[in-house]
Structure formats: C-alpha cells, structure tokens
Amino acid sequence: xxxxxxxxxxxxxxxxxxxxxxxxxxxxxxxxxxxxxxxxxxxxxxxxxxxxxxxxxxxxxxxxxxxxxxxxxxxxxxxxxxxxxxxxxxxxxxxxxxxxxxxxxxxxxxxxxx
Numbered sequence: 001x002x003x004x005x006x007x008x009x010x011x012x013x014x015x016x017x018x019x020x021x022x023x024x025x026x027x028x029x030x031x032x033x034x035x036x037x038x039x040x041x042x043x044x045x046x047x048x049x050x051x052x053x054x055x056x057x058x059x060x061x062x063x064x065x066x067x068x069x070x071x072x073x074x075x076x077x078x079x080x081x082x083x084x085x086x087x088x089x090x091x092x093x094x095x096x097x098x099x100x101x102x103x104x105x106x107x108x109x110x111x112x113x114x
Contacts, residue, residue, distance in 0.1 A: 011057040015067050018056065022049040025098065034069040048095070050078035 023033050026045040033046050046068060053064050054075055061075035068074065085091045 007058040007060075007063070011059050012067065014057050015053045015059065015064060018052045019049050019068075021098075022052070036069075047078035047081055048098075050075045051082040052095075052098075054079050 019030060019033055022045050023030055026041075028042055028045055032042050033049065035042065037043075050061075050064060050068060050070075053059065053067070054061050057064075059067075061079065062072055064075045065072050082091075082095075086095065
C-alpha cells in the first residue's frame with residue numbers, strides 16, 4: 001500500500017489541463033482523445049498525454065486510466081512506449097518544447113511541471 005500515491009482534485013484538474021493542451025497541440029478534440037479510435041492521429045497524442053499525466057501528478061497510472069476512458073494498464077503501456085520512443089530525438093525535442101511552453105504559459109491554469 002505504500003506505493004499508492006495520494007492525490008487531490010488539483011491533480012485531476014492538471015490531467016484535464018494536460019489533455020486539453022495536448023489536444024490543442026495535435027488539433028484533436030477531447031472526445032477523440034478519450035475515444036476508442038486506435039488511429040495514430042489519436043493514439044499518439046493520447047499516449048503523450050497519459051505519459052505527461054503520470055510524470056506530472058501524484059496519481060497512480062491505474063487511477064489515470066479511467067480519466068482517459070481506458071482499460072486498466074493503458075497508461076502503463078503508454079509510458080513504456082513513450083520512454084522507448086524518447087530515444088528518438090524528434091520526440092524528445094517535442095516533449096521538452098511542450099513542457100517549456102506549459103511552464104512559460106501565463107494562463108491561470110498553467111501547470112507547475114517539475
């Protein structure tokens with residue numbers, strides 16, 4: 001039980017903000033992100049949002065799955081894929097740029113990602 005992280009409504013709000021920003025970046029809707037379509041146009045941004053949600057909140061991955069309307073284990077698989085793909089310099093650059101824009105945002109919903 002010690003490895004289950006407690007989380008707050010702020011963490012859930014952060015997941016929704018991550019989803020919103022990733023959708024905006026990839027020009028897809030929240031409905032498409034949470035949908036069952038496995039096309040790369042939707043699954044790739046979904047995996048990025050899941051990865052960012054795991055890394056930037058206190059929510060355990062098995063608790064994030066339902067926030068994306070996914071079965072248990074989806075976030076963990078997304079994290080494994082993203083970590084494997086991060087070796088690709090283009091993806092790594094994209095993730096770093098995405099995180100920088102989130103930190104630099106003057107929005108009242110700006111994420112404090114550290």
